[in-house]
Amino acid sequence: MLERKLTLEGGTLYCDLGSLEPGGWQTLDCSLRLAGVLPERRVAVSVEVLEGDVxxxxxxxxxxxxHGPAATDLVLRGIRFYLPESCSPRRLTVRSDAHYLEQGERCLL
Known part of the structure; x- marks a missing residue:
């Protein structure tokens, strides 16, 4: 793993992370159905993967x-996580939550 601490002070900042040798990885690919999403409203979605409490x-x-006329179900696919490979079986918990970003109000400017 490489890590650099940066301070942004406006303009453009270039960061060379250096050299990294790839290791083994496991992929967790998730999908999620949002049920009854109202028209004209964006939805904030969070998905977390936990191993124990970490x-x-x-x-x-x-x-x-x-922009449909009625509430509809939306299927989200390709929510992908890359996890370091482990020798033993892993016990993971996947947690998700969703909230509307708007209340559906309209404003004329």
Missing amino acids: VRGSRIFAVPAH
């Missing part, structure tokens, strides 16, 4: 609003 990975993203 968070091994997290994804947080916004799902764009759909």
Whole structure:
């Protein structure tokens, strides 16, 4: 693992992380169904992978609003986590949550 501590002070910052030899990895590929998503509302989604009490990975993203006439189910695919390879079986917990980003109000400018 490589790590660099940076301080952003405006403009463009270039960071050369150096050389890294890849190790073995395991991939966890998840999908999620958001049920009954209302039209014209974006949804914030978070997905976490835990091993015991340790968070091994997290994804947080916004799902764009759909423009259909009624509530619909949306299937999210390709929520992918790369985990270091382990010799023994791993006991993982996948946790997710979702919330609307808007309340559906409209504002005329």
